[in-house]
Amino acid sequence: MNFLQDFATYLEFQSAELIQATIEHAGLVLVSIAIATVIGVGLGVAVYQTDRPAKISLAVVGTMLTIPSFALFGLLTEPFGLGATAAVIALVMYGLLPIVRNTVVGLRSVDPAVIESATGMGMNRWQRLARIELPLAWPIIITGVRVSTVITVGIAAIAAIINGPGLGKDIFRALARIGSPFAVYQALAPVLGIIFLGILFDVFFLVLRRLTTSRGLR
Amino acid sequence: MTDETNARGAQGDNQVMIRLERLEKRYPGQERPAVAELTMEIPEGEIVILVGPSGCGKTTTLKMINRVIEPTSGRILLEGDDVTNADPDKLRRRMGYVIQQIGLFPHMTIAQNIALVPGLLNWDKRRIDLRVDELLDLVGMDPSDYRNRYPKELSGGQRQRVGVARALSADPPVMLMDEPFGAIDPITRDRLQNEFLRLQEEIKKTIVFVTHDIDEAIKMGDRIAILREESSIAQYDKPEHILSNPADSFVEDFIGRGASLKGLNLQRVRDVEFAHWPTANHTATRGEVLEALRRSDQGAVLLLDEQRRPRRWVDARDLDRTDKPLVETGLRPEAIVTGATTLLDTLNEMLKSRVACAIVADDSGAYVGAVDIDTIMESIQSMRAAAREQSRLLAGAEIGEVSS
Numbered sequence: 001m002n003f004l005q006d007f008a009t010y011l012e013f014q015s016a017e018l019i020q021a022t023i024e025h026a027g028l029v030l031v032s033i034a035i036a037t038v039i040g041v042g043l044g045v046a047v048y049q050t051d052r053p054a055k056i057s058l059a060v061v062g063t064m065l066t067i068p069s070f071a072l073f074g075l076l077t078e079p080f081g082l083g084a085t086a087a088v089i090a091l092v093m094y095g096l097l098p099i100v101r102n103t104v105v106g107l108r109s110v111d112p113a114v115i116e117s118a119t120g121m122g123m124n125r126w127q128r129l130a131r132i133e134l135p136l137a138w139p140i141i142i143t144g145v146r147v148s149t150v151i152t153v154g155i156a157a158i159a160a161i162i163n164g165p166g167l168g169k170d171i172f173r174a175l176a177r178i179g180s181p182f183a184v185y186q187a188l189a190p191v192l193g194i195i196f197l198g199i200l201f202d203v204f205f206l207v208l209r210r211l212t213t214s215r216g217l218r
Numbered sequence: 219m220t221d222e223t224n225a226r227g228a229q230g231d232n233q234v235m236i237r238l239e240r241l242e243k244r245y246p247g248q249e250r251p252a253v254a255e256l257t258m259e260i261p262e263g264e265i266v267i268l269v270g271p272s273g274c275g276k277t278t279t280l281k282m283i284n285r286v287i288e289p290t291s292g293r294i295l296l297e298g299d300d301v302t303n304a305d306p307d308k309l310r311r312r313m314g315y316v317i318q319q320i321g322l323f324p325h326m327t328i329a330q331n332i333a334l335v336p337g338l339l340n341w342d343k344r345r346i347d348l349r350v351d352e353l354l355d356l357v358g359m360d361p362s363d364y365r366n367r368y369p370k371e372l373s374g375g376q377r378q379r380v381g382v383a384r385a386l387s388a389d390p391p392v393m394l395m396d397e398p399f400g401a402i403d404p405i406t407r408d409r410l411q412n413e414f415l416r417l418q419e420e421i422k423k424t425i426v427f428v429t430h431d432i433d434e435a436i437k438m439g440d441r442i443a444i445l446r447e448e449s450s451i452a453q454y455d456k457p458e459h460i461l462s463n464p465a466d467s468f469v470e471d472f473i474g475r476g477a478s479l480k481g482l483n484l485q486r487v488r489d490v491e492f493a494h495w496p497t498a499n500h501t502a503t504r505g506e507v508l509e510a511l512r513r514s515d516q517g518a519v520l521l522l523d524e525q526r527r528p529r530r531w532v533d534a535r536d537l538d539r540t541d542k543p544l545v546e547t548g549l550r551p552e553a554i555v556t557g558a559t560t561l562l563d564t565l566n567e568m569l570k571s572r573v574a575c576a577i578v579a580d581d582s583g584a585y586v587g588a589v590d591i592d593t594i595m596e597s598i599q600s601m602r603a604a605a606r607e608q609s610r611l612l613a614g615a616e617i618g619e620v621s622s
Contacts, residue, residue, distance in 0.1 A: 111319070111321065111324075113319035113321035114323060115321075117381075119286055119310070120310055120313075120315030120317070121310060121334060122306075122308065122310035122311035123307070127338070136324065214324075214326070217324055
């Protein structure tokens with residue numbers, strides 16, 4: 001019981017800073033995901049009708065996910081310096097794969113008969129995309145965004161290593177003083193914050209998906 | 219038969235709506251064209267059926283008319299204008315398009331589906347709303363009930379009706395239909411075919427209709443083009459002429475044996491003489507009904523309601539029963555047809571309800587007369603006699619040629 005009491009005292013003492021860090025963390029993730037969504041959906045739309053460009057794009061964004069996060073954050077400081085910019089770029093790179101893949105899969109899963117009748121009714125390429133294909137692929141695309149977000153919430157903690165914002169800072173501080181009684185609390189609090197954010201975003205996107213999907217598709 | 223009469227489908231009395239000129243489609247890497255130099259005229263206001271074995275190029279031909287498939291060479295003329303190189307999207311808005319899978323937009327309501335093309339054409343909202351309701355009425359679906367439903371909430375037959383309504387939305391002069399009833403169960407298909415024919419009597423569109431089913435072709439077509447490989451026309455004529463006078467052995471094989479029986483699909487109830495049964499008002503006394511029965515040589519009386527709609531068949535045995543009111547005895551009239559029903563459908567109705575007589579009713583459901591199984595048998599016999607006569611004449615002509 002002692003541990004929990006002490007931890008509670010710690011949280012109380014640090015609450016203002018923790019809340020501030022959680023908000024920063026959420027902001028970092030949301031900005032990155034917004035950019036990743038624009039790029040990812042755009043890329044998906046550009047390549048879904050073709051075979052090789054689609055495969056190449058997916059291979060490239062897939063490879064990005066395999067770069068160890070420490071290394072990527074480190075590499076990006078060379079052109080972009082320390083701070084939020086490099087952090088956002090790294091997170092966008094990590095967030096792309098699920099979004100691009102689901103955009104391609106979603107657009108390809110639209111019933112060919114639906115596309116043929118849209119064409120036969122006199123809709124041009126863009127009308128078809130905007131009014132038929134994207135709305136039909138939307139539930140799948142938004143699921144990709146959701147997966148991306150949850151991945152990014154965790155990886156964003158590493159951004160602290162290049163002086164990025166968010167909950168990672170406390171984790172690195174705790175690592176610096178392993179052995180001291182505070183270290184555990186100092187690491188545990190941001191981890192709980194990250195889990196909380198992960199669940200929050202997950203629920204947020206589930207609700208958003210439900211609200212933005214036509215009743216005819218449910 | 220010369221190429222030119224073949225293209226016209228034997229003297230069209232109507233204006234030409236669509237003319238295809240030496241239309242050809244070649245796919246890269248294939249030696250033979252899918253469609254080779256097809257020349258054909260589609261008269262205004264008629265249903266023209268393209269029918270042929272699978273792979274004969276009939277669907278490719280249809281899809282070249284609205285250029286969903288672009289022709290390799292040749293010309294397409296719509297109302298005299300060369301539209302081969304016109305803006306394809308504008309062209310398509312002048313032609314309704316119905317495909318077998320229908321392809322309703324699942325994320326849109328029925329009203330939004332139908333409103334799409336008028337929306338593309340920038341109609342104002344009030345006009346679109348009125349048009350949606352008008353079309354739903356036209357295809358027999360109550361607008362207040364169906365307007366806001368989604369495609370997944372409809373049955374296959376209802377989706378098909380919405381598909382037709384959607385194709386008609388901007389009132390195009392032409393409708394292209396690719397096996398529109400192909401994926402529907404036989405009973406519903408029959409009903410939809412009849413509904414569609416009734417609808418066409420009102421809307422008088424120029425319709426190009428693809429099917430692989432010769433029976434459907436005979437039933438639906440004002441004119442039938444029987445196609446063989448590369449979409450070359452084996453025979454293009456009115457269905458009764460194709461049945462009585464197939465151009466060659468390919469056509470003969472395609473329409474199959476029992477071509478005379480297929481003629482039942484051409485003859486309609488209004489073409490035959492009706493039988494008459496004694497009738498009585500459903501409130502009549504037993505005495506009055508018995509009197510009506512005695513005065514006729516038939517074995518039963520048909521009870522009618524105030525609007526003269528059939529209520530019950532009763533015979534002498536039913537008249538003896540006094541435990542129930544008269545209208546609750548006897549048989550419910552089941553096989554009820556209209557003047558536009560084909561004799562084949564009438565025969566089907568009789569078989570389904572296991573009676574030897576179908577009641578003919580008018581549009582309001584009021585009794586007009588009856589068709590009995592003997593009438594249908596007579597029709598079959600006269601058609602067979604005509605077919606025998608035809609083949610005797612043909613055989614005679616051949617012998618004549620040999621001997622001369």
